[in-house]
Amino acid sequence: MDCHSDSEDSLELGDGTEVSVSISEEHWKKNVHAGEIGCTDCHTAISDYPHPDVEAKDLRDYQINRAETCKRCHYAHFTRVADSIHYKQFEEGNRNAPTCVDCHGAHDIAVPGEPRMAVDERCAQCHAEISDAYRRSVHGKALLESNNPDVPVCTDCHGSHQIKDPRNADFHAASYQICAKCHSDADRMERYGLNPDVVDTYLDDFHGASNALYAEGLGRPDKKLATCTSCHGIHDIPSFKEADKSVVRARVLKTCRECHEEVPDGFQDAWLSHYPPTLSEAPLVWLVKWFYRVVIPLIMLGLVLHILMHLWRFRFRRPGGHR
Amino acid sequence: MKGVKLSRDRDGRLCVERFPLWRRVEHIAVILTFTTLVLTGFPQKFYDASWAETLLSLFGGLDDARTIHRVAGIVFAVLTALHLAVIVLGAITKRIRMSLVPTPQDLRDAWQNLRFYFGLRESQPKMPKFDYRQKFEYIGMVMGSLIMVLTGAILLWPVETGGIIGGEALAASRIAHSNEAVLALLVLVVWHVYSAVLAPDVFPLDKSMFNGKMTVEELKHRHTLEYERLFPAGDPEVELAEVDGEAKADGAEGAASEAPAAKPEEGEPKTPAV
Incomplete structure (x- = not known):
């Protein structure tokens, strides 16, 4: 932290991109992991100074590789993602399919789904049109206008990690x-x-x-x-x-x-x-429904009683004449 | 002895023909289509029951079960139409005796029979060829079939029929189809199975709808009026011998058990015998 807060150093990746290695303490403190785990718990390749070279081809490569890091603790989430449409896209060669840090952030990982609108904002990074439609809907409006806790956000219907097609x-x-x-x-x-x-x-x-x-x-x-x-x-x-x-x-x-x-x-x-059906709104349907509701029990009651009487007469009061 | 085929069963007892062959075939066809319709229809009504899933997968899933249901429904509709056509033709040509049409006498029979059940009467009233219970079930079956065929056709072609009967009638047809099916199945399981299989006087099975025969003895007890109509002289054996003698005198071949029928009874609507 001593070196990296307000550092002007940068890191050169395989494709020549320069990436700043600066991270502010304030930024890090927003992270739910702050105080729980340290830098090298995620940056596992680094154990002493000078740091070994970063092997990533480019920034995206580096980000994708972070999933391996998250997986070490959040294995269940990782496997769920492996069943998702996003992972399928990734496997088919789409490097822009979202990986852990795209939704959760890197050094500023927050509690997911707080505030709830943040979920929509995250999905909107890629699904802008759908987000616009959602914000016009009765659900989206209620969330935008009154932060309604009952309306669904994206993940309530689609799930979060195991998102299906x-x-x-x-x-x-x-x-x-x-x-x-x-x-x-x-x-x-x-x-x-x-x-x-x-x-x-x-x-x-x-x-x-x-x-x-x-x-x-x-x-x-x-x-x-x-x-x-x-x-x-x-x-x-x-x-x-x-x-x-x-x-x-x-x-x-x-x-x-x-x-x-x-x-x-x-x-x-x-x-x-x-x-x-009600008598005023759908009288015919109502009538048919109630007709059977009354007639079925009545007929069945009558038939069962008739059978019981037949059995009773047969068993106990068998007449002397013919059966 | 008028117009009835006589035969002897294996024990040599004299039997009357109660159901001609084609009625028995019709009954079996109804058993097959009805069962198919119940097995493929009820899981659609009780879609959230666990057995619904099991049953439908036996038929290869919902779509296949529906196809089977529709084919069976069309077969059932044809059977119903044929059945009614025979009655209408029979009525026009007067070759049919309306032995299954309810009459005021049936109400009196029902009342007297109930009195008998309560011990207010020493013997059962004399019943015609089909008693009031059988007529009730038969008429119920015909009416129920008409409702099922009609509403089934509406549900099979909702777009075509909806224009004529209107949208609300489509919803009503669906309710009617599904409830009438429940009523039909309940009556069948409770009433028909009791009266044709489980009732003490027929147990273990009233075979007359399968072999077409009923012993003259049984006819005399259970359908006395019909017995008296067929054998007005009161002794079928004597009458049989007379007919037999005439037949032999005419040089006709055949055993006593194959007495010729003066006028074969045709077109009597089917009913399960009690």
Whole structure:
């Protein structure tokens, strides 16, 4: 630290780049590791002076190699990263795929996810467009405007280390479970006056039941499967709380037509707005539902009683005549 | 003795034909399609049950199970249509006796039978060829099949039918299809299996829907009115001997067990025998 604070020295890497070796004490103190580990715990090649030459070809090479250092303590995180889409990109030759220090920093490693908006900022370094869409969404706005602790940031849906490719069918089929984490949580939904049955009503419908079964691994749909994001969008999810009914229904119909091109107007009425049927909103569905709710138990009760009486008569009161 | 095929079983007991061959074939076809439909349909209804996964993977996953369900559904629809066509044709040509159509007498029979169960009556009321319980199940089966076929077709072609019946009716069809299936399966498992397999008077199995025969003795006890209709003189053996004698006099071949039917009964809607 004595040498490197405010040092004007620099280091020449394999490709000739000069890198400053200066590090301020203030900067280092921001590091969660400060006071816990020392310089040589990470810079393991250095044990005395003069330091051995740095073997990195260039700066990126040096940064990538730091992962080996982090791995020594954070092995579990390292293995999770090895399963991620980012690591896959790296293996395919993309040296810009993020490595530890790109997200966590080097000498100023902070507690991850604090503040939560910092997560978005980090991902935005590469995924700027998605970040912009997110900031327009009901979730992003709430985070920006009131630092709302309930709305998701990038990592809540995508994970942090083991980030999967969100473009494949498996991710698509399982994505409703991500939404369900919050939107089936009655307490959390109550705070915002939101309907906690949205996921259950989706699952009870044709697309939802199919989705649930595909998510269990019972085959792979050859067509695009209608799921939460099909109607609500992905990163730019708007609020429908105050939305006009006809606008919502028009949006649903538009979504239907993405797969079922020929559907007639009115087709969207097959969708019951994520609510169980009511007499005023969907009288026909309500009637059919209650008809069976009453008729099935009544018929079955009658039949079982008839059977029991038959058995009883047969067993105990067998008449003298014919059986 | 009018219009019934007679035969003898292995013990030499005289039997009447209760179900012609094609009715028995129809029954087996219904067993096969119904079972297939239940096995591929119920896991879709109870998608979050653990057995749903097991069952669907037996059929090769959701998509294959759905294809099988739809094919079986179409076969079932054809069976239903044929069944109804036979009734309609039979009614027009008057070659069918509407022995499964409920009548006010069935209500009286039900009432008297309940009185018998409660010990308020010494004997069971005399039942026709199909008693009120069998008629109830048969009519239920036909109505249920119509609902299943209709709503099934709507769900199979939602885009085409949605334009005619509207979106809300699509949602209602889905609820109806799924609930009617539960009702049908429950009635089948509880009522039909009891009356055709487990009931003390038929246990271990009422075979009449498989071999088509019922002994005259059993007919006399369980479907007395039908017995009296077939054998108005009261003694089938004597009547049989007469017919047999006539047949022999005509030079016809055949054993006594193959008595010719004056007018074969056709087109009697199937029902499981109790």
